[in-house]
Amino acid sequence: MGRGKQKKQGADNTRLQDQESGTYLKKWTGRLPVALLYPNRYGVGVSSLGFQLVYSLLNDHDDLVCERFFLPEDNHSSLRSFESGRSLSEFSLLFYSISFEHDYVNIARLLLAGGVPLLAEDRSDGAVTPASPLVIGGGVATFMNPEPLAPFTDLFLLGEAEGMLSPLLSLFGSTLDSLSRSEILFQIQHKIDGAYVPSLYTPVYDDVTGRQTGTTPAPGIPERVTKVVVSTVTKAAHSQILSPEAEFSNLYVTELGRGCSRGCRFCAAGFIYRPPRLWDADAVVAGLEERNANVHRIGLLGMEMADQDELEMLSSYLLDSGCSLSFSSLRADRISGPLLTLLGSSGLKSVAIAPDGASERLRRVINKNLTEEDILVAVERLADVGLYKLKLYFMIGLPTETSEDLEEMLDLIGKIRERMLPFGKARGRLCEISLSVNCFAPKPWTPFQFHPFGGEQLEIHNDGLATHVVKSLKAKIDFLKKGISSEANVRMNNDKPDNVLFQAVLARGDRRLAMVLAKMAKTGKPWKQAMRQEGLTPEFFAVHQYGAGDYFPWNIVDHSIKQDYLWKEYQKGFAAKTTAPCDTTVCRRCGVCGD
Template sequence: QAAISAVSPLVVIGGVALSVNPETAAPFADLLVIGEVETIFSQLIQMLRDGMRQPRLELLAALCRVLPGCYPPALYEAVYEDGRYQGHRALAAKLPARIRRAVAEDRDEAGFSRLLTPHCEFPDLFLVEMGRGCSRACRFCAAGFVYRPSRRWSAAAILAALAARPVGIDRIGLLGMEMTPPETLDRVTRALAGEDCALSFSSLRADALSDTLLQTLAASHLKSAAIAPDGCSQRLRQVINKGLSEEVLLAAAERLCDAGIVRLKLYFMIGLPTETDADILEAVDLVAKIKARIDPIGQARGRICDISLSVNCFVPKPWTPFQYHIFGGEHEAKAAVATCRRRLNLFRRGLRGVANLSFHDDKPENALWQAVLAKGDRRLAPVLLDMARCRRPFRQAMKSHGLAPENYAALTGDAETAFPWLILDHGLNGDYLWREYSRALAGLPTAPCQPQSCRRCGVCHD
């Protein structure tokens, strides 16, 4: 920012990563938009147009004062004492102490792909948003907290978005399908049953597989589907508030295979809080039981169902109860990476020799870098610049700037701790995430969000 002149372009950035933790990217932009830009977009554009001749900092200050979600980093100074973050100091009058996110509270309009070209990330896939956020309150999931309260678009809104599908695009991706209420999902899938299209989605909720959904999957000739146990054991699924029993997972795998699925994907995480080797071995046992359930179905139809395992290292995220947890459960980065690598190998060895099974895992060193970025602050900006300009490995770049991975990957605290991302205000009560972390360590479940009646976290209010 020191090199920015008055004639430099105004750089505005946004996205969910910044709504989780904006600080690493803060020095690279004039304005960060936190939350859901739809609710402020028209006003933002108008104020930018009207303020083109204003001094830049005056315009940014005006945006910050008037519009929720507008965060001008140059007008907030991050304060440190002995290398520990203490808070942010506003550098202009009447700026809010924290940046309240922009949120579209009353919206019932399903977003969909506006541009489909060969240069898109998904060039032949028409994406439709079925809702935003999630009421399940899984403790590892940032989206479940920064998008509160969860909002489900109506079937009518989703069908209206689907009607905008361009001619010639026959693949439809349903975003948030696993979190959609069964009655809405049934209505949407019934409508799609008569269409000549193929469905795509990230994963299915194992305890929400309706007959209508399975019939639609079969009719669309979908050959692969994913379910996410996430926690390696029933105990860990209680810790993360996932709440899926072994029998539910087994039944889901069986029903999907019955519906014609020939490739079943299973998603697991290693490195979750309180995890032990025994949890990993329980996951190995679960995979073996799933295979025993689905193999007879495949044999009867003449094609065995393959299992694809995706096992990733857990990365603690800001704005979740696990923001207080350290990566890999170890304070020293090398030890954390070694623990993750050993448990991945334990998982892989337990399934060695199993037919029709593929194992895909994470590189613990990459996960360590993700953990650094997740809890990063402005001091990482020159590190990123060095990595981009000089192609330095991240450890070397950090060392040259007097930093170490442990500064971030092992960052922890309690309900009173100041974290850099607390410059944002997502509406959560100050001690709510700490209470949820304590419940996680005790293996206690928390009920799903009920916005109409629940006031636990503080986002919903009378």
């Protein structure tokens, strides 16, 4: 790598580091070097609470030094650690944290840029050293479906980091200097809860259909890996690092809990984080009190779970502390009382609500269970406390969706404008509505994992099916854009159906997709071309209808959710029947809390 490229990456890192607060800067002498990779640019990675949590948990161990690596800002920069500017070849343990399918290819790019053999099987089976490091994967995407990344990865940690890192690091302390790679991995698979060593498992494929029909473990290895869940915390996860370059500049984020009790049938978070957990109020305050005294912008994750008592406590705490509140979106049927008081006093300029389904019927199909009146009343209440800029999240391509559903969505937007306008006019304020319209992609461990991408149950099965589905989604987007064109101060953003098709391919994929990712990373080829050259099609993975008893590539992960339960929820969706939220004190439907 040329010195000019090295200097550029170093200069970029120095500038960004100077703007950060909370960076760990450790001396290397006598410490085990650990790299923590985020497969996207700095601004995205530093915004990830999960990534920051792992960075903090690793650096809390005094006998190691953990430094971060991000995807370089351009193709002309070398890959250097953020903290000290070292190369990846100086680290024995390479952790990566990944949340989104579209970042999968960047794992391959980072390993290649760091000179690490891309395939785990090509790494030396001798001692674990910087010349032959262990690649360890984690993050929410891996415990949905780790398989597309399995050939690159020596070890996955499936579950929540607080319950896994300390025992793993303790085992490394007693084995790294004395055992080979394969011996260490074998011990980890046996001794560490949530550990998944892909080399100890062999996928089984049907000779006729090509579909994965099972996974064979090595002798003495469990058939599946149970995800690790943390039942409680004494201090809620919170921002460790603040940066003006983050997606939400210098926003201090604290977790209220994990999971969601609602069980929307398209949403992985509502299932893979079961049972839903709301942290104790003292733990949340403990997380908030870790911030510097001059930090007043607060983001709360998990507000859809908080009960009225906790909202009142948090509202009082934040108001007394002179803090303003931020969040991703609000549940429309929870906007009342102390939350409204807090919203009105927080200096917010906009607020987001996620109806998701275009019509009231579709919201029952997806188990969102929000009525039109719920949404309209929420809009009025928000406008009444001075919030006139509204963002609405919708999905298209959901199962059973029709043109009538999309027409009802346009009607709803018109009614929302009518409800907001009187409040804005009375105060001389402009009311604005921003629509974020995204294509549905079936995700593992949800009731809709069985359903094809695009939402349509089509009779044709050929290599042009994905193209047909993408065209259909584009037509729906055009229909909505035309429908809002006459509405003043309403604008719409949407994702690209082609990109979401690839997301669905990866979400439902198996190990064979690793070679597609490798080809993309090495040659820069587009994903469709790389798939063709590997003899694979998007239809095979994304546009496929699964049956009740079919095997999924992601069945290697055990979330304790019964597949029969997910199938029944899928069928209830077709009947537009809703399911009550989780009540972990009495509910035993899905299997997570026992039978």
